[in-house]
Amino acid sequence: MSARHVVAEWVLQPGTGKAIEVMAGQVLRIEQVDGGQCVDFNAFNLHDYKEFMHCGRTRTVHGFNPTTGTFLWSAPPRERAMFYLLADTVGRNDVLFPRCSAYVYESTYGFSAHTNCHDIQAEAQREYGLTPDDVHDSFNLFMATDVLPGGAVRISRQDSQPGDHVELLALIDTLAVPNVCGADVMRTSNFFLKPVKVTVFEATPEDLARVPALPALASQRTPKDFRNATIKADRELRRDAAYEPSFLNTPLTVTEVAVELDDDDLALLRTYEHAPLYRGDPGATLRDIFFSWWEQQYVTSPNGAPTVTSSPTLADERQPS
């Protein structure tokens, strides 16, 4: 195993965060110093801040608690893997809860001013010219959360220890922004704020070899593909009088496909478990059956995740595209 070369290192004190350039092929390690500290995390494409990590996409693909072997995705229409989660010694990260904010501490606890992840992020991001409106939903490292029966969500105390860490391998050039979560009156960090250590390494060949291949798809669009690629620079919204709608594939014309069925087929159709949804419409019922079958036959990854293999060519072979 090759030794990693340290590029830079910081210890983030309670109430602070740091915007850090992490280039493609570098590893960002976020490490417990005393243990028991939640870290909120934002990330942007270093060369285009409009591309940023999207918790919604990430949780859809990897679930509420992404850990080793998952990716951090950017928002549509980019939908690129920004980081690969190379190591996670605890396995309790969260993409369910939003960042804490000044409003939460004022409305719930009566604080006129209190450390909070939104404002810490905004202050750290200001170093790169971003504004408080640019802070996005947090990837919450070392945050123990779960969903209760019935849908309520819960934060629990955590048990991370000194030296526990998460390692993120950048797949594109990024501005990564970790911050020490400001919640000292909640369970998130066991009711006390502690420092965290942040290190940037050059990835070793062994690190790079661990990243599964992902297909590059035409639907992963960048500003060169946008009808309007200009970033709006004022705050007022005004209608564009020259706007002409241009929605993809519209109008969606419908064609009827005639299918000859024998009596046994028809009996199958009538007794299909979802037939009552279609109120006796055999065509709609058969359509449901077809797409249900197709999904089972050809979709290899759930929830819109790309097929991850060591060979993108094989993935394309599996699913008609």
Add this chain to the structure above:
Amino acid sequence: MKNLVHVPLNRQQLELLDRTVARGAAPDRAALLRLALRAWAPAHRTATAPKEPAR
């Protein structure tokens, strides 16, 4: 006895059918829909539906 069922599909759905036919799953759209019916529906019948004996 033959029964004719009309399946309404938009052009995106038809594209997926056609790609699947082009890959050799069935000779045409109608045959593909029948294939799906026979492969999928027997295991997904209503709880109250009488199960036919295995042939």
